Amino acid sequence: MECGLPTSTGRRSRSPIGSRKPSTVRGHGRPVLRSGEPLNQQRHQRGRPDAAPRAVLRPSHPGPRGPPEAHAGHVGLPRGHVGRGAAGPVDPGLRLRRLRGAAPGQVLGERSRCRVPRLAGRRGEDLNDGDVSNVDQARAVIVGGGVAGASIAYHLTDLGWTDVVLAERSDLTSGSTFHSAGLVGQLRSSVSLTRMMMYSVELYRRLKAETGVDPGWHEVGSLRLASSAERIEELQRLAGWGRTFGLPLAIVSTEEALERFPLFDPEGVLGAAHLPTDGYVDPSGLTMALAEGARRRGCRILTGARITGIDIHDGLVRGVTFDGRDPIRTDVVVDAGGIFANQLGRMAGVEVPVVPFAHQYLLTEPIDGVHPALPTLRDPDRLVYFRAEAGGGLVAGGYEREPAPWAWDEQGPSAGFNNELLPADWPRFEPLAEGCFGVIPAMQSAGVVRMINGPEAFTPDGEFILGASDIGGFFVAAGFCAHGIAGAGGVGKVMAEWITRGRPELDVWKMDFRRFGRHYRSRTYARDRASEVYATYYDIHYPGEERRAGRPLKMAPTYARLADLGAEFGEKAGWERPNWFATNQDERFEELRPRGWAGRHWSTAIPAEHLATRERAGLFDETSFAKIEVSGPDACPFLQRICANDVDVPPGRVVYTQLLNERGGIESDLTATRLDPRRYLLITGTAFGNHDLAWIRGQARPADDVDVRDVTSSLACLALWGPRARDILTSATPADLSNETFPYMSQQDIVVGDVPCLALRVTYVGELGWELYPPMEFGLKLWDILLEAGRPLGMVPAGYRAIDSLRLEKGYRAWGADITPEETPLEAGLGFAVKLDKGEFTGRDAVRQAAATDPGKRLSCLVLADPRSVALGNEPVFADGEVVGRVTSGGVGYTVGKSIAFAYLPTDLAWGGSSLAVEVFGERVDAEVAADPLFDPTGDRIRS
Known part of the structure; x- marks a missing residue:
């Protein structure tokens, strides 16, 4: 169990189906990062989401959680102590000197070779049956001997690719793997990532019996503390999300949590989430077990084999070259290089936007009450995590508000950085140390064995980077954002399927390497985006929340004009897009504000723009399409x-x-x-x-x-939709816009004012209208012409949040949420767009076979009994007390006045009239399956 859940997001699906859900801009209680600027000091404080930023040397929480006497002195540590006294903070210089003095020998050089026995790497020769020096060809070469590379080798050989080489520049685990904290949490931010984590746990359970190598798997469970009402809501949402996977996640009282982990201070804790199947693993042991499994099936393991080049001919991989050994001919290279992934990628002519960050945690001396069966513990409000360490100590770390990107520039890490750590950065760790001491008071008197500071590769959006590149045969598996140990099993499985079958079983678009646009070639942009990901790792991520780093970047020609009209911008793929316009706000609609999280990043402008489009017309800038x-x-x-x-x-x-x-x-x-x-x-x-x-x-x-x-x-793109759209456009063009001349789902070249346009009569909101595509340089002029023509008829500029509510009540699907590579058109209700009799096409046989049988599930439209209780996506759907589905997307249809949700349901429940319930933040709200679509089911308006 790790991060909070996102709302469902999808892509813009074209007429007559769906959209990607747009979102709002403002964060809540979160730091703001702009391109080229550091994060501010603001922290999500217990019960004080609007609190002012604290000074860096003060605790990252409002105050002590225990009785005053427990905090009256400074934190006791060997050779000094540090902490916040009852009367206020001590002298900062003294505090830092004492904290640094807590662990003898921690003043390190520029680099520090690891000397912690449990973290030491191993050479591949220990795993090979014989001489591997003469290997000159292979079916696949995996570059990087960390946990990801070993897992890919394990799974490739499991699928029958036994002629595989795992090549490591130094020793196995000598990159980031050896210094990982090893926590394994399963419940994540997407369906596919959660399934990958669940598979990892299944794999780790059986590895020792299968390979004879102990991965050090400890299935001790996890606890996630909540010390604010907002965090409790997050846990309730997590619990519902977990139920859709069959995970035994439960919300427990503070007292129940203490029974499982008696060391934490209960003051201010409101409850916790407990997942008994989580745990932790020894990263090096796990890697060795995976490597052994691969070796037994034929994989050859090369250590001390530094790659110097990747041979590319006609856009295809043909081999790899090494420093000090002969090249290997191969048609497949997998970049599992961790913090070196971008340097390896550049050898193939591709940019891999990983950014290494220095990540720190403490290893303490033994503490009374610490034993191997303790669950892992996270307190996201204090930004910290814990787990038991061998010998009775604790691993204690976290994600600070001021991250430290390392070797992030064009050069990247030096070739000699192997099996090494970074210098301990005590000033940067101090806020986390105080958080640790506040959560577990016993740490105040425990000695520190060592500060571990090692680089971990993060990505600009916090998702893994997996899959194929534009170079044939070159694959990437990198950027694991400090939870690569938890995901390693799933990563190996997905990558092996991708390499051997062309696609993985799961929908992993959010992790697909190809999601990144050209703008991610900028190292400063990638750094700024990844810094925000790291700094907000433990934040509650509310629906409609927007990241701020690196913005604005890509702007339509109308950007300045939209800003003048009060646009609240969101961002998608680097593009600035208006979510709504402040000038359309109407306080009469305040009574429609959704309850809870759905109402946090919301504006009365959304229903105003929605209804204006239904009743008159809306003008939308869709240049980013x-x-x-x-x-x-x-x-x-x-x-x-x-x-x-x-x-x-x-x-x-x-x-x-x-x-x-x-x-x-x-x-x-x-x-x-x-x-x-x-x-x-x-x-x-x-x-x-x-x-x-x-x-x-x-x-x-x-x-x-x-x-x-x-x-x-x-091309720019402006959409004009609504019952007055024809009247407005007719006033600005000599073109004949009648149904007879310009029917629905047709295209013409027209001139609007002085602007040449490619005009498509399509709809995305269920209304009469056109999308107009002028050359980009004409975009601003076209906006001005249409705005002037539409004002007298009540047209308003409108944003993407209105689009989303309009598409919901019209029944339009959203790709990435309602429809994915895992669903067929028949299951999604899109059979009308499939022509089985037209001849051969990709997927035809599968769809034809599905058409002859019961699909087993169908996407259905649910109407919730409470119009202000909004399903955000991923909520469980119940029938007779049993989970029967999961919400794919949801929101409010302001014309029909209903809270709407889509969900895949068993076919016997998927038809109108079925009585169900949707769990919204722990409360089950009655719902009914309704005829789809709710608005204009005959489609008369779009053809009017």
């Missing part, structure tokens, strides 16, 4: 082969379609507009352009005469 041009003599047959719908239509027609994988799962959800016999324009979601571009290019065969180009930056 990804735009892909497919052209060439084979453009039509190529798209016919990869699209589920029939795209062999006359020029000027728009087709809504999915792109399926071989299993029939939905890889992409977009519109294809045929511009001329040899050219199509595909429109897809802002954050998924890289994914779709890679997927489409990956389907091309050598004989296909087709060109696939990203043209996102060439």
Whole structure:
């Protein structure tokens, strides 16, 4: 059990289906990081989310949690003591001197070779049966002998790829693995990541019996403390989320938590979450067990084998070269290089945006009451974690508000940084130390054996980096954000499936290497984004919350104009996008504010913009949408082969379609507009352009005469929707916009004012309207023309939060939430967009087979009894007290006046009238399956 849950997020699904859920901008009780600026000192304080930032040398909590006498003196440690006295802080210089003096020998050089026996690495020769010096070819070469590389080798050999080499520049575990704290928490921020963690636990349980090597797995459970009402709400949400996986997560009282971990101070603690199947593992032991399993199936392990180059020919991997040994011929290279991942990536011509951060924790001397069966403990309000250490001591660390990126620039870590630690940084650790002492008072009198300070690779969005690159045969598995030990089993399984089968079983788009745009090539941008991820690791992440680092970066031509209109900007894939406009706020709608978390980042402008679009018209800037041009003599047959719908239509027609994988799962959800016999324009979601571009290019065969180009930056996009849309646009163009001349799902080239536009009559909100695509340089002019034309008819500028509520009540799906590569169009209610009789296409056989049987589940529309209780995504759905599904996305439909949620349900419950319940923050709210869509089910308005 680790971080809090995000809301469901999806992509913009095209007419007539769905959208990626937009979100608001402001954080709550969180630090703000702007490009080039350090994080401020603000902390999420117990019961004081609005408290002013504290000075860095004060405790990271409002005050002691125990009786005054327990905190009257300074914290007792060998050779000195430090702490906050009852009368206030002591002299900062004295405090730091005493804290540094707590552990003899901790004044380290620029680097410090690890001398802690339990952390020492091992050489690969110990694992090989014979001489490996003459290895000159392999089916795959995995670069990096940490836990990820060993797990990939284990799983590749398990799938039958026995001719595998695991190459490590130094000793196994000598990078970040050897100094990891080893905590394993299963419940994470996404379905797929949670499943990966659960698989890891299953694997760690059996490794010793399978390999004969003890991974040091301790299934002691975990406790996550809550000391504020907000944190209790987070735990309630976690409990519901865990139930959808069958995890035995329970909310327990403070007293029950103390029975399991008697050492923590209960003062101010309101409760805890307990997950008995969590635990911790010895990172080095785990790596050795995985490596042994791989070796037994044929993997050859090379240590002291530093890679100097990756041979690329015609965009394909052909081999690797080494320092001091002969090259190895191979068609597959896996970059599992940890903090060196970007340097390895550059050898193949790709940028891997990992940023190393110095991460610290203490190893204490034995403490009375510490034993191996203690659960791991996290107190996110104090930013700290704990686990028992061999011999009766504690591991105690955390995630400070002022992170320390290390070797993050163009050069990266030096080649000689192997099996080493960084100097102890006591001033930076002091706030965490005080948090530790506040949680576990016994640490005040315990000696410190050692401060461990080692680099851990983080990513700009806090998700792993996994999968294929644009170079054929070059894969990446890196950026594990300090929970790579917990995820190692799942990472190895996913990567092995990706390499051997072309795709993993799970939907791992959030972790897909190709999600990053070109702007992540900037090391300062990647550093700033990753710094914010690290500093807010333990924060409560509320729905609609926006990260601030590195913004603004990508801006539409209208950006300044939107700002003048009071736009509250969100960010998606680097693009600034208006979530709503302050000028549309209307206090009459305050009574509609959703309860709890859903109402935190919300504005009365959202229902105002929603209703204005339904009743009159809304003007939306959608320039950030990804735009892909497919052209060439084979453009039509190529798209016919990869699209589920029939795209062999006359020029000027728009087709809504999915792109399926071989299993029939939905890889992409977009519109294809045929511009001329040899050219199509595909429109897809802002954050998924890289994914779709890679997927489409990956389907091309050598004989296909087709060109696939990203043209996102060439075209702006403004959408005009609402019952008055035709009247408004007619006043600005001589084009005939009648149904007879310009029908629904068609395209024409028109001129609006003086602006040439590609006009698509499509809808995303369930209303009459057009999307207008002018050349980018005309975007601002077009906005001004339309705004002036629409004002007299009551049109308003509107944002993405209104779009999301409009699409919900119209029943439009959101890719990444409601539809994913794990669901078929039939399960998602999109069978109308599949043409099984058009000829062969990817996924056709799987869909045809599914059509002949009961799919087992179906995406359904639920209406909650309380219109202000809003499901945010991932909540459990109950029938007769049993979990039968999980919410994929939810929100309020302001026209129908209902709280709406989508969820996959067993087919016998998926039809109108079924009575269910949705658990919203621990409370079960009655719900009913409703006919989908709730608004305009006949579609008359979009064709009016």
